[in-house]
Amino acid sequence: MSDAAADTAAEPPAAEGEEYRFPCAQCGANLRYAPGQTSMSCSYCGHEQDIPGACDDTRNAALAPLDLHEMLNRPVPESEIEETRVLSCTNCGAQVEFAPEVHSSECPFCATPVVTDTGTNRHIKPQAVLPFRLQEQEARTAFTKWLKGLWFAPNGLQKFAREDNRFSGIYVPYWAFDADTRSRYTGERGTYYYTGSGKNRRRRIRWTKVSGRVSRRFEDLLVMAAQSLPRRYVRALEPWHLTDLEPYNPSFISGFRSEAYTVDLRPGHEIARERMDEIIRGDVRRAIGGDQQRVHSLATDHANERFKHLLLPIWVAAYRYRDKGYRFVVNAQTGKVRGERPWSIIKIALAVTAGAVAIGAFIYIAEFL
Numbered sequence: 001m002s003d004a005a006a007d008t009a010a011e012p013p014a015a016e017g018e019e020y021r022f023p024c025a026q027c028g029a030n031l032r033y034a035p036g037q038t039s040m041s042c043s044y045c046g047h048e049q050d051i052p053g054a055c056d057d058t059r060n061a062a063l064a065p066l067d068l069h070e071m072l073n074r075p076v077p078e079s080e081i082e083e084t085r086v087l088s089c090t091n092c093g094a095q096v097e098f099a100p101e102v103h104s105s106e107c108p109f110c111a112t113p114v115v116t117d118t119g120t121n122r123h124i125k126p127q128a129v130l131p132f133r134l135q136e137q138e139a140r141t142a143f144t145k146w147l148k149g150l151w152f153a154p155n156g157l158q159k160f161a162r163e164d165n166r167f168s169g170i171y172v173p174y175w176a177f178d179a180d181t182r183s184r185y186t187g188e189r190g191t192y193y194y195t196g197s198g199k200n201r202r203r204r205i206r207w208t209k210v211s212g213r214v215s216r217r218f219e220d221l222l223v224m225a226a227q228s229l230p231r232r233y234v235r236a237l238e239p240w241h242l243t244d245l246e247p248y249n250p251s252f253i254s255g256f257r258s259e260a261y262t263v264d265l266r267p268g269h270e271i272a273r274e275r276m277d278e279i280i281r282g283d284v285r286r287a288i289g290g291d292q293q294r295v296h297s298l299a300t301d302h303a304n305e306r307f308k309h310l311l312l313p314i315w316v317a318a319y320r321y322r323d324k325g326y327r328f329v330v331n332a333q334t335g336k337v338r339g340e341r342p343w344s345i346i347k348i349a350l351a352v353t354a355g356a357v358a359i360g361a362f363i364y365i366a367e368f369l
Helices: 003-009 056-062 069-072 137-147 157-164 233-238 263-289 345-368
Strands: 031-033 039-041 048-050 080-083 085-088 095-097 104-106 112-113 123-124 166-195 204-223 290-319 325-331 336-339
Touching: 069 263, 069 290, 137 166, 137 290, 137 325, 166 263, 204 263, 204 290, 263 290, 290 336
Parallel strands: none
Antiparallel strands: 031 039, 039 048, 080 123, 085 095, 104 112, 166 204, 166 290, 290 325, 325 336
């Protein structure tokens, strides 16, 4: 790589509130991160520049989780805060970064028209980023395949959605939590037994009181730190392979957008605790054993709680059909998809009617033949 390219790729951080820019060493146009690569590319002249990688020691230190309670119980240092320009959506609540020259646009999550805010967003800096792996065309292919598989969709939806959809590559904010847990429980173990024989054979259950302890180490339990997508969508996009995380570097964001978190660390931690409790209850039921289980009490101690602020990549297609917004989301690392779709009431009614006629015909034939 040339000295000029190296100097450009290693451009110092932008000042607070200032846009990051990565000019091409050959033509001066803005470079974009190339999904699945370790370089940025120029869409005008085709020149590529490597994203400088840190040494292993520095990388491991950058990806180390932070102490949760220390962050919650003290003012966040200015060195750990960044300020960005965002457009806020009044429909889904997303706060998405845009270039300073953009004054109005559409929300990439729900296709609602949005205008620029009068201020900026201050938040804890991202600690790590999971770079895009899927190209936009791969996301479009998944979208087309998904559309073709829809049952009872309105006529013309496939053509309309293909023409109207706008794919946006977005880094979505997440909190990743670690914790060591030890839980004490009381409950009952249910064991089946049988009485009688033949037609009089009956299954009964015998309950036995039990108590005990279970422990679990949670690592990188993910909570989406935004409300732009329903949590059932977010969970459906899992798993994420976090072994591919890179220390936060604006080079990976170049050419994409990133969403600012709207779920702060404390409420994010509360959601994580709820998810931990669900998993621990499953551990308790397995520990109780038997054929059925009852959990009467559960008390959990949490230790060594730590967290990371991550940016994870998704492709989003938002389109409006008959004045209602629909979304299609792709995990830009694994290709896993989730989508919203309209239903044709007429097609459903016709199918129900046809089913009823078929059942009636079957009954008629069975009675008179």
